[in-house]
Amino acid sequence: MERTINTPALISNDRIVSAGSLWGFGSVEEALEAADGHIDKDKLFIPPHVSVPLHVEPPVDLPQIETDGPCGLVVHPFFLDEPYPADVYIMGAAGSLRNPRELLKAVLEVKEKTPPDSALYAPALATPANLALLVYLGVDLVDSTRVVVDGYLGRYHTHDGTWNIEDLRELPCRCQHCRALEEEGRPDQNPNPNLRMISDHNHLKLEEEIRLVREMIRRGCLREYVEKSVRVTPEETATLRLLDQEGRYLERRTPVFRKNVMYSNTAESLHRVEVARYARRVLDRYRAPECEVLLLLPCSARKPYTKSRSHRLFAGALGSWRKRIHEVILTSPLAVVPRELEEVYPAAHYDVPVTGRWDLEERDWLLRCLDAYLERSSYKKIVAHIDGELREAVEEHGIDAVYTGGGTNGEALSRLNAAVKEAAIDASVLDQKRLRVRAVTDYFFGSNSGDLLLAGEVRIKGREIQDGDKKTLATLTPNGTIALSIEGARRLEPMGAHIVEIAEFLPKGDVLSPGVIDADEDIRPGDDVIVRGEKAFGVGRARMSGWEMVRATRGVAVELRRVEEV
Numbered sequence: 001m002e003r004t005i006n007t008p009a010l011i012s013n014d015r016i017v018s019a020g021s022l023w024g025f026g027s028v029e030e031a032l033e034a035a036d037g038h039i040d041k042d043k044l045f046i047p048p049h050v051s052v053p054l055h056v057e058p059p060v061d062l063p064q065i066e067t068d069g070p071c072g073l074v075v076h077p078f079f080l081d082e083p084y085p086a087d088v089y090i091m092g093a094a095g096s097l098r099n100p101r102e103l104l105k106a107v108l109e110v111k112e113k114t115p116p117d118s119a120l121y122a123p124a125l126a127t128p129a130n131l132a133l134l135v136y137l138g139v140d141l142v143d144s145t146r147v148v149v150d151g152y153l154g155r156y157h158t159h160d161g162t163w164n165i166e167d168l169r170e171l172p173c174r175c176q177h178c179r180a181l182e183e184e185g186r187p188d189q190n191p192n193p194n195l196r197m198i199s200d201h202n203h204l205k206l207e208e209e210i211r212l213v214r215e216m217i218r219r220g221c222l223r224e225y226v227e228k229s230v231r232v233t234p235e236e237t238a239t240l241r242l243l244d245q246e247g248r249y250l251e252r253r254t255p256v257f258r259k260n261v262m263y264s265n266t267a268e269s270l271h272r273v274e275v276a277r278y279a280r281r282v283l284d285r286y287r288a289p290e291c292e293v294l295l296l297l298p299c300s301a302r303k304p305y306t307k308s309r310s311h312r313l314f315a316g317a318l319g320s321w322r323k324r325i326h327e328v329i330l331t332s333p334l335a336v337v338p339r340e341l342e343e344v345y346p347a348a349h350y351d352v353p354v355t356g357r358w359d360l361e362e363r364d365w366l367l368r369c370l371d372a373y374l375e376r377s378s379y380k381k382i383v384a385h386i387d388g389e390l391r392e393a394v395e396e397h398g399i400d401a402v403y404t405g406g407g408t409n410g411e412a413l414s415r416l417n418a419a420v421k422e423a424a425i426d427a428s429v430l431d432q433k434r435l436r437v438r439a440v441t442d443y444f445f446g447s448n449s450g451d452l453l454l455a456g457e458v459r460i461k462g463r464e465i466q467d468g469d470k471k472t473l474a475t476l477t478p479n480g481t482i483a484l485s486i487e488g489a490r491r492l493e494p495m496g497a498h499i500v501e502i503a504e505f506l507p508k509g510d511v512l513s514p515g516v517i518d519a520d521e522d523i524r525p526g527d528d529v530i531v532r533g534e535k536a537f538g539v540g541r542a543r544m545s546g547w548e549m550v551r552a553t554r555g556v557a558v559e560l561r562r563v564e565e566v
């Protein structure tokens with residue numbers, strides 16, 4: 001469009017030109033002819049479409065209509081093959097999506113079958129209470145149809161739910177429309193409320209909500225906001241839970257790190273992609289060091305744990321014995337955090353209400369992860385410096401360990417020191433710096449990539465990894481990721497992971513998605529990637545998932561850091 005619309009957005013009728021439903025024309029030919037005169041580069045053009053209820057298969061297939069300007073295509077979520085290319089896909093009969101399973105299925109169907117760089121428009125569905133959830137599901141455009149119509153039916157919308165105006169003794173909003181309404185008298189005693197004003201209030205609340213949602217997206221905390229917002233109805237909460245159960249849809253779209261703190265305030269937080277991904281990578285990709293003694297520690301409010309008062313006290317108590325043991329932190333919701341991965345998102349970026357209580361779901365998740373972790377490792381002894389319900393959970397589960405009782409006072413720290421000293425008396429010293437680099441590399445690039453990066457003569461200076469000629473191979477970033485140099489990328493290239501194949505050109509600046517020929521399906525936004533083509537070899541950071549780079553026809557795929565001509 002000539003004027004930009006930043007999504008998610010509330011789209012108004014004056015930005016749309018619709019040729020209308022096929023049923024309004026005498027024949028298909030007549031409808032297609034009518035579509036010809038409707039081209040305006042600043043309006044979304046919707047060609048003639050077949051309007052049918054949600055579960056009715058459209059009886060006619062209309063041919064594709066060529067347009068010069070932005071085009072919106074009406075699609076029927078449950079009868080969708082390969083839709084024609086369009087800028088916006090409009091979900092037919094979206095307004096009748098009420099059931100959580102149906103809503104989820106409809107959105108996922110359309111999103112999976114349409115290009116990632118097109119927008120999804122769900123008409124007549126949004127309310128101030130469900131808007132955040134709709135956007136989180138992947139809806140980019142909404143309108144105020146539903147709330148405006150509801151206003152004329154005496155339905156009063158707020159961010160916290162919907163009421164019949166005659167049930168309200170006072171109005172919770174003080175906008176100009178609500179003030180005017182109250183001037184007519186108490187809403188529950190007014191037989192003829194001004195419905196137009198209710199409608200205007202509803203529209204205003206939806207506008208406010210879309211602004212708030214966009215701000216949450218900018219801050220990277222839409223998920224937290226959705227976890228809170230869905231409490232308005234059991235249906236919305238069910239939709240979020242079903243979405244989390246589905247798993248794959250969100251996983252394919254979730255970046256590997258964010259700058260903001262991840263709040264784990266609700267039961268749903270335990271099922272976030274970030275939590276499941278961290279646990280899975282620790283169990284699948286991470287390899288515990290060959291070490292005799294495992295020390296289990298509790299988490300701390302301050303992150304990374306190393307910087308907290310309690311962990312500094314533990315380190316002090318361990319003294320030089322610390323070099324001979326392996327530390328793992330037990331925490332909710334991440335379960336098992338090896339010390340080497342404590343900076344990796346979200347281990348250094350989460351906050352959880354600390355009460356000392358571990359509910360049954362948290363316990364179950366922790367113990368399942370711990371069992372799986374221990375099964376893959378070869379420790380001979382475990383020292384558990386944990387207390388309270390955490391200790392209770394681990395001990396009752398039958399983990400064979402020396403339980404020191406936990407704590408940070410002098411006596412507690414002496415017990416920690418004594419237990420570790422006794423366990424680690426014959427243990428050999430570990431190369432902690434090297435283990436950290438190996439763990440972080442494996443976490444992002446897959447098992448064994450760390451050994452490949454660290455092969456031969458390698459020096460680790462602070463956060464930098466250098467080869468024998470002092471050339472930088474990679475850098476551990478403060479975000480908890482690892483950034484490869486060209487030399488480092490050459491070492492990892494044979495693994496075949498995180499490779500973006502580009503066409504025959506030497507990119508300058510960023511790699512745009514039309515230049516991408518193929519990309520590793522596992523790449524997620526924020527991942528470090530290796531860019532490879534006939535004329536170029538480089539490294540950069542992914543701005544899209546690998547599958548999106550391949551399917552999208554616009555947008556930045558990779559922010560290049562270094563590139564060389566080949």
Ligand SMILES: [Zn+2]
Pocket residue numbers: 173174175176177178201
């Ligand atoms: Zn109001």
